[in-house]
Amino acid sequence: MVAAGRILRDVAKFLAPVGLALMVGAGARFIIQGQLDLIGQGLLVAGAILVLTYLVAFPSEALRVVRARQTRYGSNTAVLIAAVAGILVAANILGTRYHYRWDLTRTGRFTLSEQTRQILAELKGPLRAYAFYTEGVTSEDRIRAEDLLKEYKNASPLFDYEFIDPDRDPSRALQYNVRLYGTVVFEYQGRRQEATSVSEQQFTSAILRVVRESPKKVYFLVGHGERDSSSFDRPGYSEAKRALEANSMNVATLNLTTAQSVPDDADAVVIAGPTRPALPQELDALSKYLARGGGVVMLAEPDTPQPFVDWLRQYGVQVGPGVVVEPGRAYFGDPLTPVVDTYEPGQITRNLAATVFAVATAVTRTAETPTGLVYTDLFKTTDQSWLETDRSVARYDPGVDTKGPLTLAMTVEGRFPGSDQSGSAQNGRLVVVGDADFAANQWAAAPGNNDLFLRLVSWAAKQQEGEQLVSIPPQPSNEPNLILTSQQQNLVFLSSVVFLPAIVLLVGAIVWYRRR
Amino acid sequence: MGIRAILAITAKELNSYFASFIAYAVVAGFLFVTGAFFSLSVLLSRQVNLRFTLTDVAIILLFVSPAITMRLLSEEQASGTLELLVTSPIREAEIVLGKFLAALVFLVIMLAATAYYPLLLISYSQPDPGPIAAAYLGLFLQGAAFISLGLFISALTRNQVVAYIFTFGLLLIIWLFEAISGIFGGQVGSILSSLAFYNHFVDFPKGVVDTKDVVFYISVVVFGLVLAERVLESRRWR
Numbered sequence: 112m113v114a115a116g117r118i119l120r121d122v123a124k125f126l127a128p129v130g131l132a133l134m135v136g137a138g139a140r141f142i143i144q145g146q147l148d149l150i151g152q153g154l155l156v157a158g159a160i161l162v163l164t165y166l167v168a169f170p171s172e173a174l175r176v177v178r179a180r181q182t183r184y185g186s187n188t189a190v191l192i193a194a195v196a197g198i199l200v201a202a203n204i205l206g207t208r209y210h211y212r213w214d215l216t217r218t219g220r221f222t223l224s225e226q227t228r229q230i231l232a233e234l235k236g237p238l239r240a241y242a243f244y245t246e247g248v249t250s251e252d253r254i255r256a257e258d259l260l261k262e263y264k265n266a267s268p269l270f271d272y273e274f275i276d277p278d279r280d281p282s283r284a285l286q287y288n289v290r291l292y293g294t295v296v297f298e299y300q301g302r303r304q305e306a307t308s309v310s311e312q313q314f315t316s317a318i319l320r321v322v323r324e325s326p327k328k329v330y331f332l333v334g335h336g337e338r339d340s341s342s343f344d345r346p347g348y349s350e351a352k353r354a355l356e357a358n359s360m361n362v363a364t365l366n367l368t369t370a371q372s373v374p375d376d377a378d379a380v381v382i383a384g385p386t387r388p389a390l391p392q393e394l395d396a397l398s399k400y401l402a403r404g405g406g407v408v409m410l411a412e413p414d415t416p417q418p419f420v421d422w423l424r425q426y427g428v429q430v431g432p433g434v435v436v437e438p439g440r441a442y443f444g445d446p447l448t449p450v451v452d453t454y455e456p457g458q459i460t461r462n463l464a465a466t467v468f469a470v471a472t473a474v475t476r477t478a479e480t481p482t483g484l485v486y487t488d489l490f491k492t493t494d495q496s497w498l499e500t501d502r503s504v505a506r507y508d509p510g511v512d513t514k515g516p517l518t519l520a521m522t523v524e525g526r527f528p529g530s531d532q533s534g535s536a537q538n539g540r541l542v543v544v545g546d547a548d549f550a551a552n553q554w555a556a557a558p559g560n561n562d563l564f565l566r567l568v569s570w571a572a573k574q575q576e577g578e579q580l581v582s583i584p585p586q587p588s589n590e591p592n593l594i595l596t597s598q599q600q601n602l603v604f605l606s607s608v609v610f611l612p613a614i615v616l617l618v619g620a621i622v623w624y625r626r627r
Numbered sequence: 628m629g630i631r632a633i634l635a636i637t638a639k640e641l642n643s644y645f646a647s648f649i650a651y652a653v654v655a656g657f658l659f660v661t662g663a664f665f666s667l668s669v670l671l672s673r674q675v676n677l678r679f680t681l682t683d684v685a686i687i688l689l690f691v692s693p694a695i696t697m698r699l700l701s702e703e704q705a706s707g708t709l710e711l712l713v714t715s716p717i718r719e720a721e722i723v724l725g726k727f728l729a730a731l732v733f734l735v736i737m738l739a740a741t742a743y744y745p746l747l748l749i750s751y752s753q754p755d756p757g758p759i760a761a762a763y764l765g766l767f768l769q770g771a772a773f774i775s776l777g778l779f780i781s782a783l784t785r786n787q788v789v790a791y792i793f794t795f796g797l798l799l800i801i802w803l804f805e806a807i808s809g810i811f812g813g814q815v816g817s818i819l820s821s822l823a824f825y826n827h828f829v830d831f832p833k834g835v836v837d838t839k840d841v842v843f844y845i846s847v848v849v850f851g852l853v854l855a856e857r858v859l860e861s862r863r864w865r
Contacts, residue, residue: 206839
């Protein structure tokens with residue numbers, strides 16, 4: 112009986128430490144998981160029971176520990192350290208909330224412009240940026256992106272950013288519809304806008320668009336064999352749709368035989384390569400839409416059905432007839448695939464990369480055009496090209512075929528026939544391109560193709576350009592280059608790697624020698 | 628608290644630093660590594676930019692500063708002189724502050740020697756002085772935080788090697804908190820990343836000085852010193 116009591120007492124010694132350990136384990140589980148699950152609760156309860164058992168079973172023992180000198184001093188120290196830690200944590204929380212940043216660079220390159228600060232001050236909810244960069248590759252671009260995003264974050268407590276490696280986290284890349292490394296997606300109240308190059312101008316315009324502008328609504332006309340905006344096939348337009356959606360545009364389809372008129376919320380209607388004729392009522396609905404200030408993007412293939420061709424003619428635009436043959440600037444030598452790398456000056460095509468077109472036709476102005484419309488050519492083929500009307504032989508026949516340069520795309524803007532001429536009506540916008548393939552998935556990888564489609568639709572939908580939203584001059588790089596002769600290079604290397612440490616060692620040796 | 632007592636300890640400690648050859652070897656090794664980083668970065672990038680060189684210096688400080696602090700309190704424990712100090716009329720806080728100041732002076736001398744690199748650049752080109760000045764402020768604050776924690780670890784052990792290894796381990800872990808925070812995510816992750824030395828340092832070499840980073844480093848210094856003082860004080864009743 113006595114022996115049993117001793118064993119019990121020995122076991123009891125471990126009750127309190129084991130109990131405390133279990134409770135610490137429960138705490139750790141809570142910290143890691145962010146919530147106390149069943150196992151954590153079990154640990155906590157078991158630990159508490161053990162400790163309580165100890166206290167109840169051996170009250171005198173417990174009292175002795177509490178009264179010990181070490182415990183008293185130890186707990187004093189613990190309280191003091193906890194108090195100091197508490198004060199420091201509070202100081203840092205306040206210090207993070209109310210802080211000031213000095214930009215000591217000569218050019219002020221880490222100081223955001225006033226325009227950026229204003230838009231960040233307007234935020235009413237969280238704005239998140241997701242930057243898609245490969246991890247481990249510290250490119251200049253990535254550093255600049257992070258520098259910039261960090262300043263945005265410091266300027267607004269509602270802004271935060273995250274770097275995502277699209278290779279390691281392909282599902283996130285898919286979720287945000289990201290196609291290129293180096294894309295930054297800004298998300299605000301469920302809306303998204305991407306920026307594909309790094310500058311304050313780009314980032315702030317993207318933020319402005321996602322914060323201030325309501326998304327534009329773009330309809331793809333269906334019912335005449337047009338390209339399918341949801342198809343991932345080579346002729347499909349899923350990439351084009353992606354580009355629109357990544358730039359604050361909502362995409363839907365429009366069937367005019369059932370809708371009868373273009374919906375009021377339409378900012379633009381895209382007619383992508385129709386192959387079957389349209390009913391007069393449908394074309395009439397489109398005309399009314401243009402007349403009330405709408406935007407239409409017509410992508411016409413060489414064999415566009417006659418009703419569409421006639422419909423365009425009434426606005427002074429002739430598509431075809433014929434196929435563009437371009438021996439001068441052909442894609443890998445295929446004369447039916449013209450490449451365009453120089454554009455007519457203008458906002459839509461400014462700084463646009465090279466674009467590729469496949470089996471295109473020409474877009475020309477008719478001799479008679481309605482009044483009140485302004486025509487602008489966007490780009491042309493070379494003067495070696497011609498518009499071949501006889502599909503069986505690709506040979507320039509003077510007098511029959513039209514000689515280049517041929518216009519491949521044109522914009523028409525103004526009061527369209529039938530519009531309310533009293534003054535309150537808005538200008539309508541019509542874009543006509545002699546090709547529908549350039550925006551298809553098949554050609555989406557060509558440098559400027561996707562961008563061109565995006566810019567055309569965005570112009571038709573009257574979405575404001577970044578330059579119109581904000582204008583932030585680019586920061587000059589503040590590091591001058593260092594030009595050294597080879598002697599100077601040697602001096603830099605030797606003096607910093609060899610001489611300087613050697614001098615210190617020498618001094619040390621002298622001191623050591625003299626003390627000996 | 629007596630300023631004179633503190634300064635007396637500082638002077639004694641500095642004397643013993645510069646009387647030993649090891650201190651010179653540490654400085655020489657530090658200058659060799661930073662010199663290699665500096666000259667390679669400048670010669671390869673051909674830019675008058677010390678942003679990344681001076682960030683590298685902060686990483687080298689991770690290795691070097693435990694060497695500055697490892698013997699401060701552990702040696703006195705090993706040789707038994709700490710008992711003398713603690714039982715003398717000098718208070719624990721004065722011992723801790725005196726030794727901290729001595730190590731800080733040593734750090735400043737070491738950093739001052741690296742000023743050779745920007746001076747060399749100035750003789751060839753016009754580097755932007757703002758980021759360089761900011762980087763040195765950051766290096767000083769970061770070094771002070773490292774020294775304070777190193778002093779605390781050195782108070783815990785009588786073995787210098789143990790002090791070095793544990794100090795280095797502690798500094799490295801806190802430096803890497805940002806990377807570790809990604810594993811946890813959520814609340815724990817954000818707490819860890821707000822404690823990461825790296826996050827508080829990176830802005831300085833860019834030329835951006837943020838008060839919140841300054842507050843952070845000063846807090847770490849204070850906390851390390853309080854811990855070290857408490858450890859010494861506990862010798863009275865342990």
